[in-house]
Amino acid sequence: MDTLTLTRPDDWHLHLRDGEALRAVVAATARQFARAIVMPNLKPPVTTVAQATAYRDRILAALRETAGDEPACSGFEPLMTLYLTDRTPPDEVRRARESGVVHAVKLYPAGATTNSDAGVTSMAAVRATLEAMQAVDLPLLIHGEVVDPGVDVFDREKVFIDTVLESLRRDFPALRIVFEHITTREAAQWVAAAPAATTGATITAHHLLYERNALFKGGIRPHWYCLPVLKRETHRRALLDAATSGDPRFFLGTDSAPHARHLKEMACGCAGCYTAPHAIELYAAAFDSVGRLDRLEGFASHHGPDFYRLSRNAQRVTVRRETWTVPEALPFGAGSIVPLAAGEPLGWRLAS
Numbered sequence: 001m002d003t004l005t006l007t008r009p010d011d012w013h014l015h016l017r018d019g020e021a022l023r024a025v026v027a028a029t030a031r032q033f034a035r036a037i038v039m040p041n042l043k044p045p046v047t048t049v050a051q052a053t054a055y056r057d058r059i060l061a062a063l064r065e066t067a068g069d070e071p072a073c074s075g076f077e078p079l080m081t082l083y084l085t086d087r088t089p090p091d092e093v094r095r096a097r098e099s100g101v102v103h104a105v106k107l108y109p110a111g112a113t114t115n116s117d118a119g120v121t122s123m124a125a126v127r128a129t130l131e132a133m134q135a136v137d138l139p140l141l142i143h144g145e146v147v148d149p150g151v152d153v154f155d156r157e158k159v160f161i162d163t164v165l166e167s168l169r170r171d172f173p174a175l176r177i178v179f180e181h182i183t184t185r186e187a188a189q190w191v192a193a194a195p196a197a198t199t200g201a202t203i204t205a206h207h208l209l210y211e212r213n214a215l216f217k218g219g220i221r222p223h224w225y226c227l228p229v230l231k232r233e234t235h236r237r238a239l240l241d242a243a244t245s246g247d248p249r250f251f252l253g254t255d256s257a258p259h260a261r262h263l264k265e266m267a268c269g270c271a272g273c274y275t276a277p278h279a280i281e282l283y284a285a286a287f288d289s290v291g292r293l294d295r296l297e298g299f300a301s302h303h304g305p306d307f308y309r310l311s312r313n314a315q316r317v318t319v320r321r322e323t324w325t326v327p328e329a330l331p332f333g334a335g336s337i338v339p340l341a342a343g344e345p346l347g348w349r350l351a352s
């Protein structure tokens, strides 16, 4: 198969940032995706419906400013999320449900990742808020890693399943949960065994394409560093099996997380891979690697809207087999940003 036409995909996990970073990246996503679930980990975090609505307006303004009337970007719809804190009032959940703007609430264990300091310190602290979410049927998106410094960084997701997720699932059986950016076989198995109506998981392109050796190939490679960190090959294979299985619980979420080049190439570099500009091509390469391009449309374009109870997109896009080289760097405000796989060949390309 040399060309593949599919329903226009959506990105169910995206970081767009704010200000000049937002202006640098938003069109890249809008060129590929019709909609995106926008993560709320700004500084300060997006914790209220009023903040989410104002952020949505800034995203659309930045897109107008940078993409003008570029047809591929028209109609892009940011789907907003709230950042769950120990103090999120149940009333804010009800306002979110009524807003039509906010589609989910994101749980970051405090300290787990970039801008997560305001996150949740214990599940007991958010009980009433989760009850309200379950009652109004607003999905909970979970960064599933424990933060205990005694737990090996490669085991944090697996330990989270055993110590947090299992009991959460039991205590809130009707709460819709998305286990975000899963990285392990244990997570894929947990999701596949959970009820489909209330359980989903996003999988990034980089976790389908790379295992942890990519971090150390010929020296330390900061542009492959993200959280949850890349795992061993056995886990990558399990994720690829899950993504290409046709199971509706698994859907596309890039976790494209832009950081300026100088903030990654330093002694204590930031976590996050920037994949938005070539996201669908990376996923096509991953699915093609196991001969399962026929399953890309379900994963990229059907399972996500079905879980979120939104309509599937009407437009279609085409990717074709063509080898091109990912740019070494892209403009990012006054500086630059290095996309994932910079300077490397990629075998698929989105037709304009």
Ligand code: NCD
Binding pocket: 015, 041, 113, 114, 115, 143, 225, 226, 227, 228, 255, 257, 258, 271, 272, 273
């Ligand atoms: C994300 C970021 O930079 O905001 N970083 C990352 O490594 N994925 C945060 C996150 O999703 O964990």
Ligand code: ZN
Binding pocket: 013, 014, 015, 039, 255, 257
């Ligand atoms: Zn993320």
